[in-house]
Amino acid sequence: MRYWLFKSEPDTWSWDNQVAKGETGEEWDGVRNYQARNFMREMSVGDRGFFYHSQKTREIVGIVEVCAEAHPDSTTDDDRWECVDIKAVKPVPNPVTLDDIKATEALSDMVLVKNSRLSVQPVTEDEWALICKMGGVDGV
DNA sequence: GCCAACGTTGGC
């Protein structure tokens, strides 16, 4: 099992939107970046990820699970772009903010800090465990 | 709302 981070502007697609989709989940479409696409190709069903709100609030608000492996992005005819489906698993009771992450030495190498523009990112097992602890959520 | 950082595009 691997861990990831999915970034979204809440004005476009928020955690609440994701929760509303329930067990069915939703395509993580609209990604037009090769690095992000390549990470999605590496994902397996059952992999977990953080759901991060960019821009205004800048915090990890929930945990999601990959429920379909990479497939063509239905929002474009361009066959270069693929996406996975993800479903909401549970909210993070104490959302972990970007400031919190930056203030934590053990998280200073996170992609979120180093390359804030990448919309789909890998998260290490250690980072996953620590952020879950900070957020007051059982990540298992 | 501004601006820096980054990725992509297209001309050469």
Place this chain on the structure above:
DNA sequence: GCCAACGTTGGC
């Protein structure tokens, strides 16, 4: 194949 120009993203 290089590099300048451009568009987009996201933190501040």
